[in-house]
Amino acid sequence: MPNKPGPRIQELRITPIAIVDPPLLNAAGLHAPYALRTIVELVTDDGISGISEIPGTRDTDLALEAARPLLLGKDVFHLNEIQRVLTAQFGTETTAERGLTPWDQRKLVHVFSAIEVACLDVIGKVTGRPVVDLLGGQLRDRVPFSAYLFYKYEGAGGPLAFGTDPAAQGWPAARQAAALDPAGIVAQARAMCAEFGFQSIKLKGGVFEPAQEVAAMIALREAFGSEVPLRIDPNALWTVETAIRYGRELEPILEYLEDPVRGQENMAAVRQVLKTPLATNMCTTSFGDMPSSLARGSEDIILSDHHFWGGLRASMTLAGICQTFGRGLSMHSNSHLGISLAAMVHLGAALPEVPYALDTHYPWQSDEVVRGGRFRFEDGAVAVPTEPGLGVELDREALARLHRNYLACGLTKRDDEVEMRKVVPGWTFQAVRW
Amino acid sequence: MPNKPGPRIQELRITPIAIVDPPLLNAAGLHAPYALRTIVELVTDDGISGISEIPGTRDTDLALEAARPLLLGKDVFHLNEIQRVLTAQFGTETTAERGLTPWDQRKLVHVFSAIEVACLDVIGKVTGRPVVDLLGGQLRDRVPFSAYLFYKYEGAGGPLAFGTDPAAQGWPAARQAAALDPAGIVAQARAMCAEFGFQSIKLKGGVFEPAQEVAAMIALREAFGSEVPLRIDPNALWTVETAIRYGRELEPILEYLEDPVRGQENMAAVRQVLKTPLATNMCTTSFGDMPSSLARGSEDIILSDHHFWGGLRASMTLAGICQTFGRGLSMHSNSHLGISLAAMVHLGAALPEVPYALDTHYPWQSDEVVRGGRFRFEDGAVAVPTEPGLGVELDREALARLHRNYLACGLTKRDDEVEMRKVVPGWTFQAVRW
Numbered sequence: 001m002p003n004k005p006g007p008r009i010q011e012l013r014i015t016p017i018a019i020v021d022p023p024l025l026n027a028a029g030l031h032a033p034y035a036l037r038t039i040v041e042l043v044t045d046d047g048i049s050g051i052s053e054i055p056g057t058r059d060t061d062l063a064l065e066a067a068r069p070l071l072l073g074k075d076v077f078h079l080n081e082i083q084r085v086l087t088a089q090f091g092t093e094t095t096a097e098r099g100l101t102p103w104d105q106r107k108l109v110h111v112f113s114a115i116e117v118a119c120l121d122v123i124g125k126v127t128g129r130p131v132v133d134l135l136g137g138q139l140r141d142r143v144p145f146s147a148y149l150f151y152k153y154e155g156a157g158g159p160l161a162f163g164t165d166p167a168a169q170g171w172p173a174a175r176q177a178a179a180l181d182p183a184g185i186v187a188q189a190r191a192m193c194a195e196f197g198f199q200s201i202k203l204k205g206g207v208f209e210p211a212q213e214v215a216a217m218i219a220l221r222e223a224f225g226s227e228v229p230l231r232i233d234p235n236a237l238w239t240v241e242t243a244i245r246y247g248r249e250l251e252p253i254l255e256y257l258e259d260p261v262r263g264q265e266n267m268a269a270v271r272q273v274l275k276t277p278l279a280t281n282m283c284t285t286s287f288g289d290m291p292s293s294l295a296r297g298s299e300d301i302i303l304s305d306h307h308f309w310g311g312l313r314a315s316m317t318l319a320g321i322c323q324t325f326g327r328g329l330s331m332h333s334n335s336h337l338g339i340s341l342a343a344m345v346h347l348g349a350a351l352p353e354v355p356y357a358l359d360t361h362y363p364w365q366s367d368e369v370v371r372g373g374r375f376r377f378e379d380g381a382v383a384v385p386t387e388p389g390l391g392v393e394l395d396r397e398a399l400a401r402l403h404r405n406y407l408a409c410g411l412t413k414r415d416d417e418v419e420m421r422k423v424v425p426g427w428t429f430q431a432v433r434w
Numbered sequence: 435m436p437n438k439p440g441p442r443i444q445e446l447r448i449t450p451i452a453i454v455d456p457p458l459l460n461a462a463g464l465h466a467p468y469a470l471r472t473i474v475e476l477v478t479d480d481g482i483s484g485i486s487e488i489p490g491t492r493d494t495d496l497a498l499e500a501a502r503p504l505l506l507g508k509d510v511f512h513l514n515e516i517q518r519v520l521t522a523q524f525g526t527e528t529t530a531e532r533g534l535t536p537w538d539q540r541k542l543v544h545v546f547s548a549i550e551v552a553c554l555d556v557i558g559k560v561t562g563r564p565v566v567d568l569l570g571g572q573l574r575d576r577v578p579f580s581a582y583l584f585y586k587y588e589g590a591g592g593p594l595a596f597g598t599d600p601a602a603q604g605w606p607a608a609r610q611a612a613a614l615d616p617a618g619i620v621a622q623a624r625a626m627c628a629e630f631g632f633q634s635i636k637l638k639g640g641v642f643e644p645a646q647e648v649a650a651m652i653a654l655r656e657a658f659g660s661e662v663p664l665r666i667d668p669n670a671l672w673t674v675e676t677a678i679r680y681g682r683e684l685e686p687i688l689e690y691l692e693d694p695v696r697g698q699e700n701m702a703a704v705r706q707v708l709k710t711p712l713a714t715n716m717c718t719t720s721f722g723d724m725p726s727s728l729a730r731g732s733e734d735i736i737l738s739d740h741h742f743w744g745g746l747r748a749s750m751t752l753a754g755i756c757q758t759f760g761r762g763l764s765m766h767s768n769s770h771l772g773i774s775l776a777a778m779v780h781l782g783a784a785l786p787e788v789p790y791a792l793d794t795h796y797p798w799q800s801d802e803v804v805r806g807g808r809f810r811f812e813d814g815a816v817a818v819p820t821e822p823g824l825g826v827e828l829d830r831e832a833l834a835r836l837h838r839n840y841l842a843c844g845l846t847k848r849d850d851e852v853e854m855r856k857v858v859p860g861w862t863f864q865a866v867r868w
Contacts, residue, residue: 078571080784127561137512287758317754324721
């Protein structure tokens, strides 16, 4: 009895969308009123649809378009073969190709991640299993996330970018309020934790002088006590000297310190001095970077991200490498909606260990592109979907509306520097600032 | 729509079998007239059967029995969870637990491999896909194997252990003939390659003084020319000095040198001197051994074996590690039948690269336990099964007969030293001999 071939990819739909994003500050400047995502939908020859979501830029969309002829007709189970043809098309990429900004726009990993997750969604549907079961099955039924705090200007993004709804209370109000000092950060943390139940907290740093950001961390510790793990991510803007000086001040209160400095050599220099574990999604960002990370001893914790490591199965391989070589694993995030969140939760449920709550920007978003509305968090955790595939379905009306947003907003790539200059004329990004 | 749970493991059948094995010589002595294998069959609550085959010893069978209560009721897709409970039961094992003999009898890896492969067989059947599609899909439709030569006494094993069928010609005759010198090895290679079409050749060494085994390799080179890659495996019986001395003689003709010495430190010392790549299935045999293997630079090529590395998915992770850290990957074998061969072929088809033809003892076996008889080799390669699951089904009559062999032969574990003493009284195994 020969095996029935397929299902095969018959159609590839690439839909850029723009989602409302608050004026969040970071090392590269300021979030625009809209963040870009790209929604990918595969349709198979037997009419089954699989979806995925990746960070959006015009270049990635063009790369997906260029990949289409390589993908049409491929069996959705043949992920190794799809990866091989995409690698031949785009070439492998390490941190060297990643660039200096806090986010990652490499083509191969984004394109393959988009296709792989959509194929796994199809495979889950045709086999009647949730995606986590295609990764070896779940080891936990809820995946914990961390509060992700940002310095920010007033406003909640989108058309309201710089306006505040005076009637808003709780997290809606805090999402609109400015947070530009330690007191603002503590207020934001209280509102976010009250709404989502997060039990650990991360601050996106690299915005103000290190002394103020350290003061914010100390204020968080005073407000939340030692039971709530704290992290800060200066996005590689500190010098080694600064990282050591302020890292020592933070040593008693940090769970881990994320990318204090730029590059593995600098991370290794900091790691030799500090007792606090160092985490990265900027200095070690690909399998090709792992040998030198281990040889240099530059990081304790690798922040996986299925969008940047080439999909969910590659992220499981990364977990195996981290387990084998005694490194911790956690998860990085960008502004995202529920399709990415679902994929992150399936992966988080299959990982051998989740010692650190995962990052997510999701509370900062107010849009959604999946049916049934936004995911719920309980005690900071998201329940693992049990439906076949990712367990989320496209809300086509929302998709159309968010695509119109994309067309209307005029953005084609993320550029936080341009956005920052609208507020602070002449502001420039510096790869190392303090 | 909540996900339908299961299929769940309802029954676990453990059947030790004894298969005819010729009097093959190796570092630990002599193969007994029968080799032991254990056939595992899972039956799910909806009546689907999945099978696997592992090296047989009474201790492994008892470990499988002990694991039964942990396994009954488990969802076959929940492989991560099954691995977790088995790891809790048996503990992790590195080369330190492996012992000195050329084969591996660690419990966790054998038990989990048996269960994982049988579960993947079930998953393949319920999803209608060959097992290779559960590993990301095939990258090749035929998997190449190497001729695996042995010094041997006359006879083909089993009841005929020391008899020769005077009518046999070709490979049947060569399988019966003695091969105790270079000319005998060359004759064996010619017959085996003629029958199976192998395009590379491995000699199991560690039997005679290194000078004779080196002479056999040189004779093979003269007989087959430089187009046929050659390997020798002294099973860690050489000293560093011996390995360097004879390794230098073999340098111009070897594809790789397998386990010339015992332990990573000794391998590293040899590797610093020789240009020939070193391979291992004795010095680095677990994920726990990989960091020191890489740090010491002890081996170029890791010989995977899904029976010893904890299954097919773990073998894919090992492949990812080897790719990430610039190590080659090939595959080790023991005496085995078609269920193991099918699993090896599915894995071999999914591996990112197969730069070296895989090992198999299969030509030395004459029994089979799967329906339809023995696998065919064409040009030394086996076609990847396309049926759902492993693509092999138990021949229950053959299974019963081979189980009766097991009961009749009285063997409960492999002991090549005892067997060797029947021929050479007083012979003792030495972990390092020359």
